Amino acid sequence: MSDLRTPITLGQTGLFTSRLGIGSSFTSDERVIEEAVDQGVNYLYWGSLRRPAFGRAIRSVARGDRDRVVVTVQSYTRVAALLAPSVEIALRRARLAWFDFLLLGMWNRPPRPALVDAAQRLKSRGLVRHLMMSTHNRPSLQGYFRDFERGASPFDAFMLRYNAVHRGAEQDVFPHLPASRRPGILAYTATRWGHLCDPAKMPAGEPPPPARDCYRFALSHPDVDMVLCGPRNREEMQEALRALDAGPLSPEESKRMHRIGDHIYGRYRPQFAEQGDRAPGPG
Numbered sequence: 001m002s003d004l005r006t007p008i009t010l011g012q013t014g015l016f017t018s019r020l021g022i023g024s025s026f027t028s029d030e031r032v033i034e035e036a037v038d039q040g041v042n043y044l045y046w047g048s049l050r051r052p053a054f055g056r057a058i059r060s061v062a063r064g065d066r067d068r069v070v071v072t073v074q075s076y077t078r079v080a081a082l083l084a085p086s087v088e089i090a091l092r093r094a095r096l097a098w099f100d101f102l103l104l105g106m107w108n109r110p111p112r113p114a115l116v117d118a119a120q121r122l123k124s125r126g127l128v129r130h131l132m133m134s135t136h137n138r139p140s141l142q143g144y145f146r147d148f149e150r151g152a153s154p155f156d157a158f159m160l161r162y163n164a165v166h167r168g169a170e171q172d173v174f175p176h177l178p179a180s181r182r183p184g185i186l187a188y189t190a191t192r193w194g195h196l197c198d199p200a201k202m203p204a205g206e207p208p209p210p211a212r213d214c215y216r217f218a219l220s221h222p223d224v225d226m227v228l229c230g231p232r233n234r235e236e237m238q239e240a241l242r243a244l245d246a247g248p249l250s251p252e253e254s255k256r257m258h259r260i261g262d263h264i265y266g267r268y269r270p271q272f273a274e275q276g277d278r279a280p281g282p283g
Contacts, residue, residue, distance in 0.1 A: 004244040005040060008225055011184030013130050013156050015100060017043045017070050019219055019226055020244055021186070024054035026232040033057035036237050037069060045228060047074045048105060050090060058094045072101035072132065080114040087122055102128040103159065108137040116154050134159035138172040149178040157184030162224060164217050164261030165192045166270065174223040187218040188228045195264050203263045211236065215243035217257045
């Protein structure tokens with residue numbers, strides 16, 4: 001059984017990161033984040049909702065040892081002129097000199113060249129070290145991977161939806177990763193917005209899996225480097241951490257997650273559709 005507690009190198013960046021990252025979508029107290037960092041989680045994702053408590057946690061854990069954590073800031077902006085001010089404000093609030101990643105969020109078509117140029121200028125200024133992109137258009141990643149393999153991609157990592165309900169990346173994404181020089185791959189929405197842990201959404205007679213098994217599902221795929229969690233409180237954070245101790249799913253556990261995922265996929269529409277989804281199988 002693999003050890004999910006062992007940090008990995010994220011793509012070609014040289015950054016060692018935990019297999020579990022923490023996002024800022026919910027309202028966890030900064031002490032929850034600080035405790036998780038003390039327990040080995042070193043990837044912090046300050047998303048589109050830049051919660052003040054999350055910013056305080058970043059300041060606290062990075063104080064005195066900036067390299068202790070890998071910090072990502074996200075921007076959904078489509079206006080190139082707004083990108084630098086957004087990142088500069090975030091740096092001041094977090095009291096950091098740089099972010100390890102700037103994530104350009106939700107690009108289902110290629111980002112405009114002017115926006116990529118603005119992101120590259122932030123790299124040249126030393127305000128961000130690497131660029132990442134997220135998308136709901138899974139098939140589009142194949143072109144980015146070809147660019148990455150020949151050294152022509154501005155992005156060092158990619159973030160995509162992958163969980164027991166939405167498994168389309170197993171056809172559209174993972175088989176197309178370069179065999180040797182590959183980018184970092186991060187998965188999010190591991191619980192499918194809580195649906196995978198909701199007793200009301202289970203097949204008849206099936207108890208819901210614990211959240212840890214949702215994170216284990218994503219991390220059990222060999223092409224997933226990291227999975228993000230969005231804890232609302234200490235209990236949810238500690239539950240996510242238990243995934244690292246439990247390790248990858250057994251074949252029986254994996255079959256169960258597939259069965260539950262298929263049931264949910266056929267009955268409950270996603271909040272955001274994925275380009276590449278196919279009916280009736282999971283996408």
